[in-house]
Amino acid sequence: MPRSAPARAPITSPAAATVFTTVLTEGPVSRVDVARRTGLSSAAVTKAARPFIEAGYLEELASEGRTGPGAGRPANPLAIRPDREYFVGVKITGDDLIGVVTDLRADVRASAHHALTSHDTGHVVRALADLVGELLAGPTPDGTSNLRERAYCLGVAVSGDVDRASGVVRYSPFLGWRDVPLASLLEGATGLTVTLENDVKALTVAEQWFGEGVGASSFALVTVGTGIGSALVVDGALVRGAHGVAGEIGHVPVADGGPLCHCGGRGCVEAIASTEAILTRARLITGEPGLTMADAVTRARGGDEPLREVFAAAGHAIGLGLAALVNLFGPERVVVSGEGVATYDLFEDQIRRTFAVQAFGSAARCGLVIRPLPFEEWARGAAAVAIQSLFVAESV
């Protein structure tokens, strides 16, 4: 090509990163507004925004008629051009790969699945590369180019102990992996820049940048399902834990002398409220060892009191765990998301009630959002991590 390749996102200084994230996460904003929100001078915003406009990442919206009540030159809001770059996100579970392509705003544009027939590293890497190839095969939505030419980054989410910085899966119980340098393997196989992250943390990043977490300096996300996990954002940064462990709300002890947990502890939230724990208890109570989760849910929804109580007990345990989290951290908001079967409607009431009782003082003012979690969301989280990887420096 005679013309130089289009410049990638020109994040060259803290101010550039600040301006870009502000426009990215807070919709169209005028330069003065960006300046006001970030504390930068308006001159700095002008300077920082120009390269982004030239590289096609930002655009100036035609002034939208009225500026407001008073007089004055109307603002030309800066807006993101979401189609300037695409990102691939893949979540690896024990059984399959879930992949999505998103735009800069983390809106999903395409998705695909792929069953895993083995946990062998080589197999997974090949399958993942195939999936990525499939996802990027088509043209861009605007038809002017194809996806592959505008996608440079791949985010991968895996449950377990993941070292994002080095791109290594330290330990993944589901896959039976230890110390697999997955990021570099995938960079070789796909040619994309790969960022690896723990799945719950990835989900939290998506929420922090493009969901409920926008504008909150501290918040938490909790996932309820097979396991119960969470991740915390304090002062804009993900809490990672000195030894790589943090956010283990599933193993917060809430019921002294309660059921034994697979972690060796007693009365952990996960020992009471995980899908398996609920099912075990439901079978015990009904005396039907063959009871399925789907049946239990249907009957509970239908008004089966003993079964409803099993779910309520789970909701109570989650509420206690939330109270522990909120009393210790005081986040601005917490998102509780139900994985897999959307049973959250059976928990929600009890979670809120218990939380209201156990949250201390004004910590109770913390906003509680409870909602289902479509499983594609996990892959979207991975893509969000890829988007975030544009910002090499601090995570604003």
Added chain:
Amino acid sequence: MPRSAPARAPITSPAAATVFTTVLTEGPVSRVDVARRTGLSSAAVTKAARPFIEAGYLEELASEGRTGPGAGRPANPLAIRPDREYFVGVKITGDDLIGVVTDLRADVRASAHHALTSHDTGHVVRALADLVGELLAGPTPDGTSNLRERAYCLGVAVSGDVDRASGVVRYSPFLGWRDVPLASLLEGATGLTVTLENDVKALTVAEQWFGEGVGASSFALVTVGTGIGSALVVDGALVRGAHGVAGEIGHVPVADGGPLCHCGGRGCVEAIASTEAILTRARLITGEPGLTMADAVTRARGGDEPLREVFAAAGHAIGLGLAALVNLFGPERVVVSGEGVATYDLFEDQIRRTFAVQAFGSAARCGLVIRPLPFEEWARGAAAVAIQSLFVAESV
């Protein structure tokens, strides 16, 4: 005065703050060493250090003979001159004022007490100003000057909801105060620059800068006594909580269906392990409504099994709370400090045992330091906050 007044700590740039804190908290270090540890260039360290040396805050130690194994110019380590400036710290309790004077390293040089006969704001302010006057009356230890001329900052620690930034006591149950602008009142009364902080947070700052927290990017401090509280440091910054509440480990629910807590919850750590909760339980078990804490402690130490079990139950509850904290945050270290009567010897074993069982995975690698808490330490915490207030910008 013909000569200009001696310059205060010349913290004019991020680099200056970094260099000064490094030397302050990590003992004598050569300039190259500071550069290596902080990532600054050695030129920057030289430049930043000079004004501190000129103002008398730092000095160059004569090269200490051998530098190490190899050749090369020997290092001239930079060291703090602790006596360059003194700081006053005062802790306000419901009954009295405890005050100390410390040097730059937060070493206590003088201390004094003062009984409070009323909780009236004016009375407390006057009493506190008197106490400060008393503390600063003498000459400096080196005899070259007097304390007052080298003390500019006062730190004040109060339990309850305190807004450090505005210097307002939002709510203090012990004093019965609401929205008292204590910092500005005290600036008027003492002429010193006043920094107000919550007492547990102040203690944590002291630990972060001058104790177990040095070098740890995240750690927690827990105090056990009348109340049970904690404060958390994540990535070098104190967690404040979106609504001003954080670190409320005392109200983490650990025993579902346990004793009712004064906060309205059930099974809170504080409802089981606070001094009052222990005493209530001890009286119930022994059937002696007049039992004192001192007696209970003596008899438990002497081998009284039922009483030992009361303390063990408290230790267990604390251990569960600690596990919750550590599983959620993954701090590098936790300090557990016993307030008032030094009963920690009766808890320690049980705390460690429970913690070991309930801490999840490598979170258990978190270092646990359990030790008594001399009550002057609270005032020292206040002084540490005053020292930290020199660093206007971020708390490194």
Added chain:
DNA sequence: ATAAATTCTTGACGAAGTTAATTAATCCTG
């Protein structure tokens, strides 16, 4: 002595962001 190693200092330079002045685009008023 001379060379090698290591620490510290110095001055030129460059990057990033600020302030202040200027230009631009609109509304309001008489």
Added chain:
DNA sequence: CAGGATTAATTAACTTCGTCAAGAATTTAT
């Protein structure tokens, strides 16, 4: 409808901070 008021964006000069590269200082090793 001209002129002023008002707000937005840009420009240019300047400040500040910290790096780089070169060299001075001071030791050990040969």
